[in-house]
Amino acid sequence: MGGRPRRSIPGAARGRGWPVLRLAVPTAVADEVVGLLAGASCGASSEARDGGLTEVRVYFESLGPARRAREEAGRVFERLGLPTGLPAPCVEQIADEPWVERFQAALEPFDLGLGFRVVPRSARRAAGRPAGRIPIRLAPGRAFGTGQHATTALCAELLEALVRPGARWLDLGCGTAILAVVAAHRGAGEVWALDTDPEAVAVAREVVDANGLADRVTVGVGSLVEAASRRWDGIVCNIELPFFLEHAADLAARLAAGGRLIVSGFLDRDAELVADAVRRAGLRPAAPRTRGEWAALEATRDAEP
Numbered sequence: 001m002g003g004r005p006r007r008s009i010p011g012a013a014r015g016r017g018w019p020v021l022r023l024a025v026p027t028a029v030a031d032e033v034v035g036l037l038a039g040a041s042c043g044a045s046s047e048a049r050d051g052g053l054t055e056v057r058v059y060f061e062s063l064g065p066a067r068r069a070r071e072e073a074g075r076v077f078e079r080l081g082l083p084t085g086l087p088a089p090c091v092e093q094i095a096d097e098p099w100v101e102r103f104q105a106a107l108e109p110f111d112l113g114l115g116f117r118v119v120p121r122s123a124r125r126a127a128g129r130p131a132g133r134i135p136i137r138l139a140p141g142r143a144f145g146t147g148q149h150a151t152t153a154l155c156a157e158l159l160e161a162l163v164r165p166g167a168r169w170l171d172l173g174c175g176t177a178i179l180a181v182v183a184a185h186r187g188a189g190e191v192w193a194l195d196t197d198p199e200a201v202a203v204a205r206e207v208v209d210a211n212g213l214a215d216r217v218t219v220g221v222g223s224l225v226e227a228a229s230r231r232w233d234g235i236v237c238n239i240e241l242p243f244f245l246e247h248a249a250d251l252a253a254r255l256a257a258g259g260r261l262i263v264s265g266f267l268d269r270d271a272e273l274v275a276d277a278v279r280r281a282g283l284r285p286a287a288p289r290t291r292g293e294w295a296a297l298e299a300t301r302d303a304e305p
Contacts, residue, residue, distance in 0.1 A: 018042070019066035021058040023073055023089040029080055030054035035267050035293065036076050036241075037069050053086075061199065066091045072242075110148060112136065113156035116182060118148075136181050137210040151264040154289050154296035155238050156182050158262045162298065163188050167233035170194065170254070173243075177204035177219060179236050184213045188234075194222040224250050231256035241266040244274050252281035255301040264296035271295040 025033050030046050034056055038044045042059040049055050060066040073089040109119045117133040159179060163169060163186035171180035174193035183191050193208070195201050201221050208217045220226065224247060227235075233256055237244075244251075244263050251261055261283060266274060271288040274297050278285050283299035290296075 018094050019060045019063045019091055020094050021060070021066050021069050021073065021089060021091050022055065024049060024053045024055050024087050025077075025082060027052055027054040029082070030056055031293075032080070032267075033073075033076060034058070037073055041065070041069070061197075063091065063093075109135075112153060112178070113160050113182065115160060116156065116185070118178070134185050136178060136185075136207075138176065138207060150291035150294040151238050151296060152178060154291055154294065155179050155236050155262055155264050158289070158296060158298055159183050159234075159236060160186055162234060162260045162262070164233070165189070168230070168256075169234040169236065170227050170232045172224065172227065172235060172237040172251075173239045174204050174219070175200055175238075177207045177217065179238065180204070180217050180219075181207065181211050181213060183234070183236065184216045189216070191217045192227065193217055193219045194226060196221065196223050224254065227254055230254075232259055234260045234262070236262040238264045241270050241274070245277050248274075248277035248281040248283075252278065252283050252301060255283075257301060257303045259301045261299045261301070262296065263299075264294070266295060267293050268295040269293075271297060275299075 021037070023033070027048060034044045034046065037056075038058050042061060044056060044058045046054050046056045058066075058069060060069070070089050070091050077086070109117050111133065112118050115133055117135050118138060119135045120138045156179060159169075159182045163183050165187035166189040167187070168190045169180075169183040169188045169192075171177060171183065171191060171193040174180055174195045177193040180191045180193035191213075193204050195204065198221050201219055204219045205214075208214055208219055232254055235251055235255060237251065244266070251263075255261060261278065263274060263278075268288070268290045271290075274295075275285040275288070278297070278299040283301055285297055285299040288295045288297045
């Protein structure tokens with residue numbers, strides 16, 4: 001499975017199968033459809049069919065996100081002007097298979113950003129600390145949310161550049177909390193890692209503990225509501241386009257004067273939409289960073305006069 005596996009924890013689904021969103025789309029737009037629908041998924045797969053169509057399958061941990069993706073699929077079809085005669089997207093439950101173990105058994109350490117190396121506990125090669133890189137240890141049995149996706153790498157690089165010693169940072173929609181770990185290692189004095197999925201939070205705690213950062217990284221179930229109790233020097237949020245278009249003002253309101261917002265999880269061609277949203281929210285966006293078809297954006301809340 002591929003796609004953008006930012007916040008999923010397939011190991012938690014063992015024993016109860018997997019919800020999968022199935023849809024058939026013209027092959028020319030299949031990759032674009034995956035990019036628009038797989039943001040909160042475990043990953044996606046595609047297979048060519050007759051008639052110039054591709055069957056896309058997007059895998060989820062639970063039925064709620066799968067059903068929301070099905071509703072979003074209808075809006076995507078309209079936005080892309082797809083033919084009305086296509087099969088209706090549907091959600092099915094498929095039997096569990098040991099994909100997690102198979103994936104992680106083959107996963108090797110890899111570099112993240114300029115100063116980190118992600119080390120799965122199952123990696124066959126010794127981790128080491130090449131060229132002074134700091135290891136980030138993953139929890140066992142969690143194949144996805146490993147940090148290999150371009151959006152995670154872009155966020156990590158921006159964190160390396162923007163985190164200041166003693167600063168307070170929020171990792172919103174933290175998934176496995178890799179970005180929270182990066183912020184803590186870069187000197188943040190306090191980091192909150194929040195996710196609305198309790199299973200994601202359980203894994204995030206494992207990752208934080210495995211990296212010896214439980215004293216500086218607080219992991220919990222929550223969203224912007226729970227983060228409203230304080231102003232943050234920085235917020236990193238690697239989710240998906242609709243979230244930023246809807247909540248740009250809420251994110252801006254939770255930044256301290258001079259605070260920095262890092263957002264990713266959207267395609268390069270949508271970066272200007274995000275920039276406009278944060279600009280309307282009173283933030284000053286910088287030029288987006290891109291990697292392949294994906295983008296990340298940094299924005300600043302100006303200091304109070």
